[in-house]
Amino acid sequence: MAQLSAVLAIINPLSGTLSIAQKTRLRDTFLQRAEGMGFAPEAIFTEYPGHATELATAAVARGVSRVLAVGGDGTINETARALRRSASVLGIVPMGSGNGLARHLGLPLHPLKAIDRALAGRPVVIDSGEINEHAFFCTAGLGFEAYVAHQFALQPVRGLPTYIRTAFRSFWSYQPDRYWIDGEERRLFSLSFANAGQFGNNAWVAPTANIADGKLEQCEIRPFPAQMGPLLTWRLFNKSLNLSPYWQGRAVTKASVRVDLQTHRGPLLIHADGEPITIPDAQAEVRILPGSLLVLL
Numbered sequence: 001m002a003q004l005s006a007v008l009a010i011i012n013p014l015s016g017t018l019s020i021a022q023k024t025r026l027r028d029t030f031l032q033r034a035e036g037m038g039f040a041p042e043a044i045f046t047e048y049p050g051h052a053t054e055l056a057t058a059a060v061a062r063g064v065s066r067v068l069a070v071g072g073d074g075t076i077n078e079t080a081r082a083l084r085r086s087a088s089v090l091g092i093v094p095m096g097s098g099n100g101l102a103r104h105l106g107l108p109l110h111p112l113k114a115i116d117r118a119l120a121g122r123p124v125v126i127d128s129g130e131i132n133e134h135a136f137f138c139t140a141g142l143g144f145e146a147y148v149a150h151q152f153a154l155q156p157v158r159g160l161p162t163y164i165r166t167a168f169r170s171f172w173s174y175q176p177d178r179y180w181i182d183g184e185e186r187r188l189f190s191l192s193f194a195n196a197g198q199f200g201n202n203a204w205v206a207p208t209a210n211i212a213d214g215k216l217e218q219c220e221i222r223p224f225p226a227q228m229g230p231l232l233t234w235r236l237f238n239k240s241l242n243l244s245p246y247w248q249g250r251a252v253t254k255a256s257v258r259v260d261l262q263t264h265r266g267p268l269l270i271h272a273d274g275e276p277i278t279i280p281d282a283q284a285e286v287r288i289l290p291g292s293l294l295v296l297l
Contacts, residue, residue, distance in 0.1 A: 004040035006064040007119070009093070010052045010079050012071030013045045016095035017159065018111075026070070030115050037119050039066075046075070056082035064088055066296065068118050070111070072096015073138065073200060077273040080293055081135035084128055089294040091118025097160055098200020098274060100138040104211060105196075105297060121296035126211045128292045129195045132284055136272040137293070139199055139206075142257060142284065143190035144221075147174050149271035150278075160201060176223040180258050189246075191257065192219040193286050200274065204239040206249060214290035215251040222246045254287040 009030050013020055027043045034041035046052050052069065056079045059067050068091035069079035080090050093114040094102035105126075108114045131140040139145075152158075152166045176189045194206035194217040206217040224232065224246045235241040242249060259268055259282045268279040 004038060005066070006059075006062075007034050007039040007041050007066040007068065007091075008055070008059045008064050009041070009043040009068040009070055009115075010055050010075070011043060011045050012052065012075040012095070015071035015075055015158075016097075018095065023070075026111055026115075029112065030068070030070075033115060034119055039119065046071075050078065052078035053082045055079075056088075060086045060088045066091055066118065068093055068115070070095060073098055073100055073273045074275050076101055077135065077137060077275065080128070080137055083294070084135065084289065084292045087294075089123045089296050091115075091121070091296040093118060096200075097158055097163055098203075100198050100200035100273070101196055103200065103202060104138065104198055105295065107297070118296045123294040124212075124297045125291045126293050126295050127195055127214060128289045129193060129216055129286065130289060131193065131270060131272055131286045132277075132279055134270075134272040134277055136193075136195065138196040138273050139192050139194045140270065140272045140286065141190060141192035141219075142179065142268065142270050143177060143188055143192075144170070144174055145190050145192065145199065145205075146269045146271045146276070149274050150269050150276040152274075153276045163201075171229060178260055180260075181218075182256055186220065187223060189221045189223050190219075191221075193217070193252075193255065194219055195288070201237075202239075203236050205236065205241060207239045207242050208249075212291070213251075214288060215253055216255075216286065216288050217249050218252045218255060220248045222248070252286075252288075254285070256283070256285055258283040 031041045069076040070093040092102050129136045148167050148170045178187050194209045197206045197209040198204045209217040268282040270277050
């Protein structure tokens, strides 16, 4: 008898708004549907930060063909980083606040439909990026969005409403910084490196980004008058931010970014797929890893 193809679902019990009981039912439905399609399925709930990476790494080592990340962008990032440059394929079941990668790829946002797509889908090759060795698949960056990511991480409740309130409060306390990008000085409100086109929730920072072209879109937003904030926000969600005179973008394969330690207070705050990261030496190295991940579409 031929050996069944293995499929693993890695489920974050804390992401999204579904209860543990609902996620348990979702797990049981996944196991039932996968078995019915001829797979040998397994599902595991994560127990701590980084657990998804450990589970995915072990899955690659034992030749699991499909690994489904069931959670938000952080869970997807943890899982995908272990699958890069392997034969194991990532399935995405988005259940987070932003779901940036799923939205960019046009995947279903309903969990059951996403499970069906992952089980029936075919592998497609996409790029990934790194910022100081931290993997990202949507965006990484410095400046305002990194500041918001760090403030959001401090909130007791997750979700889109909390993110909006955090971003609004952050707007009034945040100060643009000076950066040296490949040796050229810039004063910027934000600096993003986009593999996919959006942060999540259809907030398109790089409307023309191609996730499989071997390049990142370096997106710079110059400081702007406060009264321009609503228009820029509208453009962000209207997929037209690149038409603003305050936005500038160019395709890159790598970049070196640093801040002036004499004027910059504290460590450098960055984010990778919305997850806050602190860099003590105030220098960030960014690069693209072309064709490094297989995703089920």
